[in-house]
Amino acid sequence: MLDITFNLNENIGIVKISGELDASNSKDLRKAFDDYFLRTNKFILDFSDLQFMDSTGLGTIIRIFKVTEQKNGYLCIANPRNKAARVLKMTQAHKVINIFETFEEALSKLQGS
Amino acid sequence: MVDNLIRQDMSKVRKNFEKLPIDVLFVEDEEMMRDSIAEIMRRRVNNVLVAGNGHIGLELYKKHHPHVIITDIRMPIMTGLEMLEKIREIDENVKVIVVSAHNDTQYFQQAINLGVDGFLLKPINVNNVIKQISKITRQLVYQQKALEFEDKIQKFNELIFQNKARASAMQTSMAPSWLLSEKKLLFSSNYIVDERTPSGDFFDIIPISETRYIAYMGHFPHQDIKGTLFMLTIKVTMDNIIKNELEMASPGVILDRLVSILGTDNITDSMELLVCLIDSDFEFVRYAKIGSVNILQYDLASNSFCDLEKAQISLNSDSTDELEKPKSSFEEQEFSFNDQKLNIIYTCELQNYSLNEKKLGLDGIKRIISEIDDPNSFLMPYIFNEKLLKEGYTSITSDFSFVLFRTNNLMQNVDNRFLVTFKSVLTNTSHIRRQCEKFILDNTGQDDLAFEVELVIAEILTNVIVHGLKNKPDTMVVLSLVITDNVIISIWDKGIEWIIPILKKEDAFDLVANDATSGRGLPIIVTLSDEITRKRIDSINQTRIIFTIDSDKESLC
Numbered sequence: 001m002l003d004i005t006f007n008l009n010e011n012i013g014i015v016k017i018s019g020e021l022d023a024s025n026s027k028d029l030r031k032a033f034d035d036y037f038l039r040t041n042k043f044i045l046d047f048s049d050l051q052f053m054d055s056t057g058l059g060t061i062i063r064i065f066k067v068t069e070q071k072n073g074y075l076c077i078a079n080p081r082n083k084a085a086r087v088l089k090m091t092q093a094h095k096v097i098n099i100f101e102t103f104e105e106a107l108s109k110l111q112g113s
Numbered sequence: 114m115v116d117n118l119i120r121q122d123m124s125k126v127r128k129n130f131e132k133l134p135i136d137v138l139f140v141e142d143e144e145m146m147r148d149s150i151a152e153i154m155r156r157r158v159n160n161v162l163v164a165g166n167g168h169i170g171l172e173l174y175k176k177h178h179p180h181v182i183i184t185d186i187r188m189p190i191m192t193g194l195e196m197l198e199k200i201r202e203i204d205e206n207v208k209v210i211v212v213s214a215h216n217d218t219q220y221f222q223q224a225i226n227l228g229v230d231g232f233l234l235k236p237i238n239v240n241n242v243i244k245q246i247s248k249i250t251r252q253l254v255y256q257q258k259a260l261e262f263e264d265k266i267q268k269f270n271e272l273i274f275q276n277k278a279r280a281s282a283m284q285t286s287m288a289p290s291w292l293l294s295e296k297k298l299l300f301s302s303n304y305i306v307d308e309r310t311p312s313g314d315f316f317d318i319i320p321i322s323e324t325r326y327i328a329y330m331g332h333f334p335h336q337d338i339k340g341t342l343f344m345l346t347i348k349v350t351m352d353n354i355i356k357n358e359l360e361m362a363s364p365g366v367i368l369d370r371l372v373s374i375l376g377t378d379n380i381t382d383s384m385e386l387l388v389c390l391i392d393s394d395f396e397f398v399r400y401a402k403i404g405s406v407n408i409l410q411y412d413l414a415s416n417s418f419c420d421l422e423k424a425q426i427s428l429n430s431d432s433t434d435e436l437e438k439p440k441s442s443f444e445e446q447e448f449s450f451n452d453q454k455l456n457i458i459y460t461c462e463l464q465n466y467s468l469n470e471k472k473l474g475l476d477g478i479k480r481i482i483s484e485i486d487d488p489n490s491f492l493m494p495y496i497f498n499e500k501l502l503k504e505g506y507t508s509i510t511s512d513f514s515f516v517l518f519r520t521n522n523l524m525q526n527v528d529n530r531f532l533v534t535f536k537s538v539l540t541n542t543s544h545i546r547r548q549c550e551k552f553i554l555d556n557t558g559q560d561d562l563a564f565e566v567e568l569v570i571a572e573i574l575t576n577v578i579v580h581g582l583k584n585k586p587d588t589m590v591v592l593s594l595v596i597t598d599n600v601i602i603s604i605w606d607k608g609i610e611w612i613i614p615i616l617k618k619e620d621a622f623d624l625v626a627n628d629a630t631s632g633r634g635l636p637i638i639v640t641l642s643d644e645i646t647r648k649r650i651d652s653i654n655q656t657r658i659i660f661t662i663d664s665d666k667e668s669l670c
Contacts, residue, residue: 001541023575024541052543054571086564 001025003049004032012110013040018049021057021084029057033064041073044106047080053087065097078106133250136160136179140170140196141212142188146237153239158246167191174200174207181208181249183233183242186220194220197227208249212237531594542574549594566594 002025003018013036021029036043045061053061061077068075076098080088088099100106137158141147142165154161162177164170168191170184182200184193197209210231211224224232231245481500531552533545550567554560570592 001543020543022542022571052546052567052571054568054575056575083564083567087568 002028004029006032006036008039009107010111011040011042012107013043014046015043016046016049018051020052021050021060022052022054023056026056026060030060030064033067037067037071041068041071042110043068043073043075044103044110045075045077046103047077047084048103050080050084051082053084055087055091058087058091058093062093062096074110076100076106076109078103132156133158133246135181135246135250135253136162136177137246138162138164138170138173138177138179138182138184140164140167140182140184140188140193142166142185150237150239150242154242154246157243167193167196171196171199175203178204179207180253181210181246183210183212183246185212186224187214194223194227197224197229201227208253210242210245210249533592533594542571545574545592546571549592552594570594 001019002021003016005016005018007014007016015032015036017029043064065075077088077093078100079102080099088094093099098106098109100109135158137154137160139147139151139154139161141150141163144165147163147165151161151163160179162173162179164173166188167184170182170193171191173179174182174196182197184196186193193211197211200207200209205228209227209229210233211229212233212235213220213224214235221232230249233241233245481504485500531549533548546567549570550563553566554563557563574592
C-alpha cells in the first residue's frame with residue numbers, strides 16, 4: 001500500500017511517497033531514510049499521490065524532519081492532497097515543516113537556498 | 114566523513130539498545146588488555162568494574178556484588194583462584210568465567226572445583242566473552258523467572274492441598290454453571306493434540322486469585338473431543354512454562370507439551386493451570402466471562418432449541434468411566450456446532466433479566482430469540498439485547514455483552530449499526546477504515562465527519578490492536594460503529610472491552626496535533642494510554658468515543 005521512490009536531483013533528494021502511510025508501514029519509511037541520509041541532507045517529500053496518513057505516519061515524517069535539522073539539512077513537503085492534506089492542516093504541521101502547494105515551488109525554494 | 118559519523122551514530126544506538134542487564138567484574142593484571150576489553154564490554158552490558166589483581170577484585174565484589182566475574186588466573190598480590198575461593202565463601206552461585214593461558218592447565222582442576230561457569234583462552238576474543246556473558250545472562254533471567262513461577266506455584270499448591278474447599282470453589286467458579294449444577298464436570302484425558310492442532314479463536318490467560326489460569330475456548334478437530342464441552346485440569350511444570358513461552362504458544366502446542374510431561378493418566382490429580390475447552394465449529398460465541406458461561410443452541414432446520422435438560426442428562430449419564438470420551442449422541446447430534454445451527458453462549462445471569470419483578474427466564478429467552486427474523490445474523494446478540502430493552506426488561510447484572518465471531522473481516526451493516534470483526538494480526542487497516550468511513554458517509558452525508566471517524570478509527574486500530582494486543586494471533590476483535598445522536602465507537606477483543614476515555618472530537622485532534630508535531634512519532638492514543646484500561650465487559654451500552662454531530666444538520670438514520 002505504500003510506495004516510496006527516491007531520486008537525487010542535484011543533491012536534492014526527491015522522495016515520492018504514494019499510497020497510505022500508517023502504523024503498518026511507517027517503519028519502512030524511516031528505514032528508507034537511513035539510506036537516503038547517507039546520500040544527501042536536502043529533501044522534498046512529494047505527497048501528490050499520498051492518499052492517507054495517520055498520526056504515526058505524521059510522527060514519522062516529523063521525526064525524519066528533526067533528524068534532517070540535526071544534520072543541518074532541509075526537508076519540506078510538496079503537493080499534499082486529499083486526506084493527507086487534511087491531516088497536515090488539522091495538526092497544523094505547517095508550523096513545523098514547510099509545506100508547498102506544488103512541487104515546483106518546493107524545488108525552486110531548495111535550489112535558491 | 115558525514116557517512117562515518119552517521120554510521121558511528123547508528124552503531125551507538127544499536128549497541129545501547131542491546132545492553133545486557135547485568136554487571137560484570139573483570140579482573141586482569143595486564144592494563145592495556147583489561148582496559149580495551151572492558152571498554153568493549155561496557156557497550157554490551159549494564160556496568161563493568163575492573164580490577165588489577167585478586168585483592169582489589171575481592172573488595173569490589175564485596176562492595177558491588179556483580180552478576181558475573183571474569184578473571185585471569187595468574188596475577189600479583191592475589192591470584193584469580195584465591196580470589197574466587199574467598200568469593201565462593203560469600204556466594205556459591207555467582208557466575209564466573211576464568212581466563213587462562215594454555216600453560217595454566219595445572220589450575221584447571223582447581224578452577225573446576227571452585228565451580229566456574231566458563232573458560233576463555235588467551236588471547237581473549239571479545240566475541241567469545243560477549244557470547245559467554247549473553248549465555249549467562251539468559252540463565253540468570255530464566256532463574257529469575259523460575260523463582261517467580263515457583264513462588265506462584267507454591268502459593269497455589271498451598272491452596273490446592275491445604276485448602277481444598279477453596280481450590281474447588283475456584284475451579285467451580287470457572288466452570289459452565291449448568292454443568293456445575295449437576296456437580297459433575299466432564300474431564301477428559303484421552304485426547305490427542307499436536308502442533309498441527311489449530312489454535313482457537315480466543316485464548317486468554319486470565320488472572321484469577323493467586324495464580325494464573327489459561328482459559329481457552331476454541332477449535333479442536335480431534336474426534337475424541339469433537340463436539341464436547343469440557344473442562345480440563347492439568348498440572349504444568351514451571352520449566353515447561355518458561356521453555357515454551359506459554360502465553361504465546363497455541364493451545365494445541367501447550368496441551369501437547371502438558372500431556373508429554375504428565376502422561377495421560379492422572380491429569381486431574383493436581384491443578385495448577387485450568388484449561389476450559391469448548392469445541393467450536395460454531396460461527397460465533399456469546400461470551401461474557403468464563404465463570405458463568407452458558408450455551409444455548411438453536412437449530413435452524415427444526416426451528417427449535419436443543420433440549421438443554423436432555424443434554425445435561427446425557428452428559429451426566431451413568432458412564433462408569435467418565436474419562437472415556439462422552440458416548441452419548443448429545444455431542445454429535447444435538448450439540449455439534451455447525452452452520453445449520455445458531456450457537457449462543459450467554460451468561461446464566463441473563464435469566465435475571467426481569468420486568469415488574471417477573472424474571473425473563475430461559476423460556477423468555479427462547480421466545481425472544483424465536484421472534485427474531487434472522488437469528489443467524491451475527492448481529493443476533495445485539496438485536497436480542499435491544500429487544501429485551503424494548504420490552505422493558507431490565508437486568509440485575511449486566512453480563513450479557515459480547516459476541517465473538519470466527520470469520521475474519523466480517524462486516525455487517527444493520528439499521529444504524531456497523532460491525533467489523535477481524536483478527537488482530539491484521540496490520541493493514543485501510544480496508545476497515547474505508548468501510549467505516551463509507552458507512553458514516555452513507556448514513557450522514559457528512560464528509561468531514563466521515564473523514565474524522567476514519568482517522569480516529571485508524572488511531573484506535575493502531576493503538577489498541579497493533580500496539581495493545583501486539584499482534585497476537587488468535588485474538589478476534591470486534592469493532593462496532595453506531596450512529597445515534599452521536600457516533601459511538603466501541604472495541605472489544607475476546608470478552609475484554611477496551612476502555613478508552615470519553616473524548617470529545619476537538620480534544621482528540623488537539624492530541625493528534627500535539628503528539629504528532631512533537632516528533633516522537635507516537636500515535637495519539639498512546640498519549641492517553643495511561644488511562645486506557647481493559648476490563649471484562651459490563652455493558653455494551655458504554656460509550657467510548659463520542660462525536661457530537663451538529664444539531665443543525667439533518668437528523669441521522
